[in-house]
Amino acid sequence: MYTLGDNLRHLLDNFAANAGSVRILLLTSPT
Amino acid sequence: MCLEGASRAGAELLGAVADQRLRAYFVWVPMLPSDDQKAADAASRRFAEPRATHYWDGERHLARHMAPALGIAARESITIGDAPEFAWDVYLAYGRGTKRIEQPDFWVHQLGVKHAPRLDAGEWRRRVGQLVDVTPG
Numbered sequence: 001m002y003t004l005g006d007n008l009r010h011l012l013d014n015f016a017a018n019a020g021s022v023r024i025l026l027l028t029s030p031t
Numbered sequence: 032m033c034l035e036g037a038s039r040a041g042a043e044l045l046g047a048v049a050d051q052r053l054r055a056y057f058v059w060v061p062m063l064p065s066d067d068q069k070a071a072d073a074a075s076r077r078f079a080e081p082r083a084t085h086y087w088d089g090e091r092h093l094a095r096h097m098a099p100a101l102g103i104a105a106r107e108s109i110t111i112g113d114a115p116e117f118a119w120d121v122y123l124a125y126g127r128g129t130k131r132i133e134q135p136d137f138w139v140h141q142l143g144v145k146h147a148p149r150l151d152a153g154e155w156r157r158r159v160g161q162l163v164d165v166t167p168g
Contacts (some may be wrong), residue, residue, distance in 0.1 A: 001059075001071060001072060001075040001085040001086065001087055002084070002085070002086045002087070003068075003086070003087045003089065004058070004086050004087065004088045004089075004090070004092050004093055005092070008092055008093055008096065010086075011056065011058070011086055011093065011132075012132060014056075014084060015056065015130075015132050016130050018054045019127065019128055019129060019130050020052070020127055020128075021052040021053060021054045022050070022052065022053050022124070022126060022127060022159065022162045022163050023053070023054045023056065023124070023125045023129075024040070024041070024044065024053070024054070024055050024056070024122065024123065024124050024125070024159060025056045025058065025123040025124075025125070025132065025135070026036075026037055026040055026041050026055065026056065026058065026122050026123075027058045027060060027093065027094060027097065027118055027119055027120070027121050027122075027123070028033045028034075028036050028037050028057075028058075028059070028060065028119060028120050028121075028122075029033040029059065029062035029063055029066045029119060029120070030033070030034070030059040030061075030066055030070040030071040030073070030074035031033065031034065031063055031065040031066050031070045031074075
């Protein structure tokens, strides 16, 4: 698991790198 | 409710869609007193899957980033006091070629939002399945 920092860079880079795929983003709480 | 949403919109979908190019981003956001990094670690293990990547958004960076993009107002996101609005309990889908995370092809939620549909697991699987099937790859 990664921790998001101020610039969200890891997530945004990974998201863009997988632009050839269908993607889903689930934004929710863990409990 | 939130783990249930992650299960219905995430784990069940990945189980139903065999396409190995499908990617899932689970972003865990603290909303309840019990929501901490330890809980997020446990949730990431519970929903571990080769196509899934997990993030802990303890400072709600992405949650705040996405709220205006989705048109979610503070009163709809259970924000306390004058804290900025943030998106949570939202599930977004992107077709091939989309590069901007702020522009999903469609999204659903479990909030009080009126301008997007609430999560219906069957309908969600059907629509994501359509994206997988119909977009060129």
